[in-house]
Amino acid sequence: MKPKNLVIARAVREQGLTHAEAATRYGVTRQWVHTLLARYDTEGPAGLEPRSRAPKTRPGTTPPAVTERIIELRRELTAAGADAGPITIAWHLERDGHLAPSTSTIRRTLHTAGLITPAPNKRPRSSYIRFEADLPNECWQADITHWNLANGTRIEILDFLDDHARFLLQIHAATAFTGADVTTAMSHLISTYGPPYSTLTDNGLVFTTRLARHKGARGGFEKLLTAHGIIQKNGSPGHPQTQGKIERFHQTLKRWLTARRLPDTTEQLQTMLNEFRTWYNTARPHRSIGRRTPERAYTALPKATPTHTPQPEWRTRTDRVDKNGKISLRYAGQLRHLGIGRAHIGTPVLILIHDRNTTVSNADTGQIIAEHTIDPTKHYQPKKR
Incomplete structure (x- = not known):
């Protein structure tokens, strides 16, 4: 007990000072004198003990059931190999019908429960440079x-x-x-x-x-x-x-x-x-x-669609007609066999490729000996008549 509080109470009750006189003499407010006398009259000197200034109710305190569910979700999600961060836990709480506390409260709860391993060297998320497509199917x-x-x-x-x-x-x-x-x-x-x-x-x-x-x-x-x-x-x-x-x-x-x-x-x-x-x-x-x-x-959003005009594929290659009267050409990742004719076995050839169309000429004379339009569903490509 503070001796000053007892002195104030006795000065009024035993010496006859008014509330205003006691407040002036001891440098306190009249309201405080009223409070001390009410406690003194009800509880005696013990009522003048200093009391906690903490609020009687804490509306912002996380309910014990929510705290338990936060810890339970952390363990369940971790065991399932899923993300178990505060944001994810808040989402699950709301889905379960709970009023989710702030993510900082969830993080503090996990720290208190010893469920977070400190990572002081981890790069802060705010430092990431993000690039994201604006629409589905954009990329x-x-x-x-x-x-x-x-x-x-x-x-x-x-x-x-x-x-x-x-x-x-x-x-x-x-x-x-x-x-x-x-x-x-x-x-x-x-x-x-x-x-x-x-x-x-x-x-x-x-x-x-x-x-x-x-x-x-x-x-x-x-x-x-x-x-x-x-x-x-x-x-x-x-x-x-x-x-x-x-x-x-x-x-x-x-x-x-x-x-x-x-x-x-x-x-x-x-x-x-x-x-x-x-x-x-x-x-x-x-x-x-x-x-x-x-x-x-x-x-949630409309899908993006292609607007690009592709460039055609142009290329050339040289080969020699094999013993079966064919040459080989890779198209769309697969090897195709182009028919030239047995009359040209062993002939060196120049192949001009424009997308699906090929023109095959004798590399020595320049004479065109075969043309093809490649069918992507087939391996053997007969020459055009």
């Missing part, structure tokens, strides 16, 4: 990553991601992907979602031949894009940041796969990838698109 990113089976076999995973909505268009597993496989996958996506305005990939040979050691024809993927007027973009060699969205997507994918048992077969892995695609597109809030799901973001 599709594609890449190939890997995962292992239980026996250690390395399996390739091909995925296509919409740049604007982060919508996972396709994810497929195979022992290895060829250029023809990638072309088939892209053709299926075009049939399903419509052709995009552009694509963005690395410089793998299944996507482009522009950095091939031996320059040749455009690959099947490039031919398909050209046929639909789709702009093809490729990242700089050794600079995966250009395809940052799909590289970051692979982290989410592999964290999810790591939380599960390794599959025994490629078919089991594909089943897991199908499950992941449904979860990723429809049940996972994405921070970069306003905590919406990719499916919701993809369907």
Whole structure:
């Protein structure tokens, strides 16, 4: 107890000072004198003990049930290999019908529970320079990553991601992907979602031949894009940041796969990838698109369409007619056999290629000996009559 409080109370009750006189003498307010006397009369000297100034109610305090749910969600999401940050936890709380506290409160709760490992050297998110397509189908990113089976076999995973909505268009597993496989996958996506305005990939040979050691024809993927007027973009060699969205997507994918048992077969892995695609597109809030799901973001706006006028392919090559009266030519990533005729066996030839059309002439005399219009569905190409 403060002695001053007891002196004030006794000065009024035992010495007869008025409230105003006591307030003036001891340098306090009359209201404080009234308060001290009320406590003194009710509780005696013990009522003059200093009392807590804390508010009697704390309307901003997180309810215990919400605190418990925050910790529970953190553990559940982490065990499932999903993002378990404060923003994601807030989204799940709201979906469950709770009034979600601020993300800083959620982060503080996780810290108190010992569920956050400090990372002082982690680059702040505010320092990132972001590039994002304005519309769905404005840009599709594609890449190939890997995962292992239980026996250690390395399996390739091909995925296509919409740049604007982060919508996972396709994810497929195979022992290895060829250029023809990638072309088939892209053709299926075009049939399903419509052709995009552009694509963005690395410089793998299944996507482009522009950095091939031996320059040749455009690959099947490039031919398909050209046929639909789709702009093809490729990242700089050794600079995966250009395809940052799909590289970051692979982290989410592999964290999810790591939380599960390794599959025994490629078919089991594909089943897991199908499950992941449904979860990723429809049940996972994405921070970069306003905590919406990719499916919701993809369907919210009209789709971009190709407006590019592709340049025709012009090239030349030399060859010699083989013993069967044929020459070979790579077109759309596959080797084609052009019929010339047995009468020209061993003849050196010059081939002029304009998209699907070829003109074959005798390299020594310049005489045209065959013309072809390549049928992409066939390997053998008979010459025009």
